Amino acid sequence: MQTLLIEGCDLLTVENGNVRFLPHQDILIEGTYIKAIGPTGSLSVPKEATRLSAQGLLAIPGLINTHAHVPMVLFRGLAEDVTIESWFNDYIFPLESNLTPEDVYWGALLGLAEMIEAGITYVADHYFFMDEVAQAVSEAGLRANLVWAVFGHEGEQKLARTVEFVKRWQGTAEGRITTWLGPHAPYTTTPDFLRLCAHYARDLDVGIHIHVSETAAQVAHSHQLYGMSPVRVLLESGVLEVPTLLAHCLYPEEEDYKILADHPTGIAHAPKTYLKLGMGTAPVSRFRSVGIPVGLATDGAVSNNTLDILEQMRLLALTQKDAAHDSTVMPIAEVLAMAFLDGARVVRQDGVLGALKPGFLADIALLRQDRLAMFPRYNPVANLIYSASAQDVDTVICNGQVLMQNRRLLTLDRERIKEEVQRRLERLNQRVPGRRIATYPV
């Protein structure tokens, strides 16, 4: 079994809501797990261990991206300053009709590389041509929960094919890949279709990852069609009986809190997307107060522009303080608890991910702390949240394997990926009248 010693780092942990910043620590990794952590020089280390000097670096749990459409990096910058309806109908859905499986593969590699460079070691991805995304994840070395997005109009046969995808990839890539089902949203499916999804998910013993209640208009639309909120549609169709990852959920109704709290749910929260599309702010504190975990997410790069969880941490703090008109809301410890522990809960990996401690999987990001914007270091945790950027990430480890060291990607060929993507761009950015993968109805 491979042994790796990370030497001399600072280390950040959150336990019971308390942040602990421990200077000068060693982390011993055996195989894919953290074996021991202690003050520098204090651990008993096998002679054959590989040593990785981390003097001055800050070790945090590998960041968890609870909702993304990774290959959409292919369209970064193509839909700026437009309404959400136009964003879907004039840009995203027509552009996505251009995609081939091979495009998605290279787009996935590009997005995964960006995420590794930003310290992300886990992504819950919701897209299509997911065999290619799974292949890319397998090569990139990070961890992912993958779902093949399916719209109601694509029919039951298509849904059945996404079930085959679940079976094909479940537990592959040394266990780094898990697979769930991914009906797109209540507003792009029907209750019967969702019922069938829930049936399949129970049979497969997997969860469901779905967009829900993103706008007030969607909620009103649901009431018109079904006489109930989108969350209740999920309840009544049986979806919430399986683990359910709800993307966004900005507009829960009063009864939705209890419904979600009574079921195995978690919410993916992507504040940069909400700001940029003028969608409003999710009631994060209320969700948390009733026990619904909320993790951080980047969404796709066409709304968010970057795949950067550190930026989402900063924007989580800033937007929640702003919405409450109260600077004491969402303090540093809560931001960390959400990013680390709740992120792990949302993707059902609590107990193995989201903290640096013995027995947890060895998913670790190491950040430089020497920039002027992070000096003085009275409060290195405030520096992490309010000053650090993705470019401060120096080294990234996932499942015990070093994916990036000293900002050099070890599993992926950065320039090759850029070249392959570049070749495809001219074809990909065409919007052919009438061609689109779906219609946004609200």
Place this chain on the structure above:
Amino acid sequence: MQTLLIEGCDLLTVENGNVRFLPHQDILIEGTYIKAIGPTGSLSVPKEATRLSAQGLLAIPGLINTHAHVPMVLFRGLAEDVTIESWFNDYIFPLESNLTPEDVYWGALLGLAEMIEAGITYVADHYFFMDEVAQAVSEAGLRANLVWAVFGHEGEQKLARTVEFVKRWQGTAEGRITTWLGPHAPYTTTPDFLRLCAHYARDLDVGIHIHVSETAAQVAHSHQLYGMSPVRVLLESGVLEVPTLLAHCLYPEEEDYKILADHPTGIAHAPKTYLKLGMGTAPVSRFRSVGIPVGLATDGAVSNNTLDILEQMRLLALTQKDAAHDSTVMPIAEVLAMAFLDGARVVRQDGVLGALKPGFLADIALLRQDRLAMFPRYNPVANLIYSASAQDVDTVICNGQVLMQNRRLLTLDRERIKEEVQRRLERLNQRVPGRRIATYPV
């Protein structure tokens, strides 16, 4: 006269609200001014010109920070998650009572270095011990408008000393330093004190830089004391007869728009501070619609944590879209116009700063565009606003002098500054009961 040729860069200009992105340009600098701009290889260049290869870099006007308290980087991270009243009374004012002139000098150098690394070439700074700040600006090589902050309780003698500061430093450092007067705010002075400031400013032919209407409570307080808004206090005390830079102004009253539009005013807007302190959002579009220029600002690092105008550009777009619940508000072209041209108008440098064109001062930031988060490059301007970070700034030129090249500071000794600051930290972070420089009254 020194001649510098920047070769092969991309170049961003905004004219009449239109953004132009010009690839493969050369910029010829003669002395302190831009002499000519044209496609690579097209300019007639003197043999003795120094050549600076900028292949792949994006040239933008040196960024303008319209309101800061630069030396407050010394206290970065010391006042997190507290109310605005506590922020002033329990943290900032007590901490500032520890400062010596020499502390301010080293703090200024630290903050100026951070700003150069972030592409900022102009700062309007509002602090005290300003001789030391001026000395630091002189050495650092960037451009600054400096005011010595004065509270009403410090009295007329102290105000007279800030007048001496204005005279001492006006036009120094090869013309890079201008000086104005800096009464702290209407809520920390009196109308009579402000009247005296206005009198001095007229005599000196300089402007006034002042905080105003930061919170709704301050406006209510002003009505209680004086029966009018803080903006009207400025009007009636004669302040607005001279060029006035208003920091923040989040809570203008209806009549304030006309008052400000009818006078030589400009507003400094620092969205990260407003989010973090839960202060609300300024009516930026309304100000602009009546012709009041609004520039971007970092405020001090104890509220903002970083001195980063690129981040403020991004947050300007995001917060204005959010406040309007409309993703089409504050489009990319408007963000650039505010950061570049309006920033220059706010500090009264329009016509010489805020654009890259012949006859303008040679203040230029050159940014790398090769990060994965800035790829593909369908829309390099969207990448600049939504993906770029201060760390993408590669080279900075101010007044024709290269201040940073390939991320190496040429005028300042980064490590020396950190060491000198580090030596002072333990003394600086003490809060002695009863010791403070002022009291926040509202």
